[in-house]
Amino acid sequence: MIQEVAPRVPASLGAYREGVAAGPGGPGATPLVALRDPAVFDATLAAFEAGLGVPAGAADRRALVSYWSQFYLAPLATPVLTALVRLGRPLPLAFATTSLELDAAGRPARFLVQPDEAGPPCRSAGLSGLVEDHLRPFVELCRAQCGIAPRVIWGNAAVILDYVARELGEPETMACPEVATCLGWCGGPACARSPLAQALCAAGGGRRRRTCCLRQRLPGVPSCGALCPLKEGRECCGAAGA
Template sequence: MVSADTRNEALQALRPQGLRALFHGDNAWCADSMMLSCEMTDSMPLSEFLYGPLLTKTLHQCAAAYPDADLRTVSSFWSLYYFSLLVIPYICARQSGVALPVELENMTIAINDQGLPRSFGLPHEGQACDAPDVMTVISHVAKSHLNTVVRVLKDRTGISSKLAWNNAAVYIDYAVNSAAENHCRDGWPCRPLFETQIFDDGTRNPFFGCLRQETDHGANLCRRKICCLRYKLPGVAGCGELCALPELRKQ
């Protein structure tokens, strides 16, 4: 049996160096959102950002563009950027056989001029890995990273945990669907994640029920359980048929 270290050495020899080589096609943009910390000049430790005063300062900076919105709504919008920049590259890399080191305490973050997450920094390029099932892939990032972010946002802004998990779920579903390449028998490769109450280790699955498939005028559609509140932000486009609120789906 080939060891994980041997597989990792082989992987490093075969592919171009750098995280950029992992991301291509529609997800080539991930190369600018998931980088090595040593390549970033304006990042800071993620733990320091989340637990210190800069998170609140950043959220208020983002809120300045929406003076009539409450901090909870802005926080939900901000989290959409955070979760998309984290989970989409993570899942794309796993599909390519690389487990990125997304443990929160080892990462850095950079924020753009609007107060939104711009990119994450990693301590190294990751390790070669097999392609396990979606539950295994997502349970790792949930426990090593997302749990903390959801809790901190709730404590600092009042955004509900269920709303935050829904926001992450949308991008997980997108990334898994994109990586599946239509190899799923029933057309929804993320179904186990949203229809299973516990992970394999017996811990609660916070994504249970976040998304559901519905039939609307003969079409199968995937929809959120809880609205992300973006409709309260002027100039921000809606999420169409994905929206949890029927009256907003056509806007």
């Protein structure tokens, strides 16, 4: 089923059309669970830092992990939501069985999953399956490796998934109630329980982060513009804590 996703990705998201592939990958593929080893995670982060041209060890570690997570989430979100919205099926992307490939600049580029027939069943269907089986372990990984507040990474995930869903088309996404609920488009108790919905708030006819992503702390990296809560004079509360 994975090969059916790419042709259904809109042109505006074409850079991430091949963000998920089936198979073991090459020798450079890293199982996601291996990133729980501080040495493996630090080596992965160091490659990303070098690709940014930042002197080793000069960057705020929490800001660096947050920015790295944005590159991680982008190639994940496009195939996932395309499969859910346009094919009505989840991809087998459990954190425990997925691997990651980096590009030449050390950025997360492609996720490698078990073939459809070998993939483990999700504990829950739809976008909530990705939340429970992949995003929660990923958020915990980032917290464990640098002490970053989980709400910062949830905010990164929410912004990217919300953007991809809108590029796929709001009518199409709204036709998938579970996806729309997870993203907070519908309101009600189910939306209130979604960590993705909780990470964004309405602002100026659009949506904005509730918590700063910290990326502007990195040399040469701009803020996320209108999405940034600091633009409205809100206190940045994402550096530490729950």
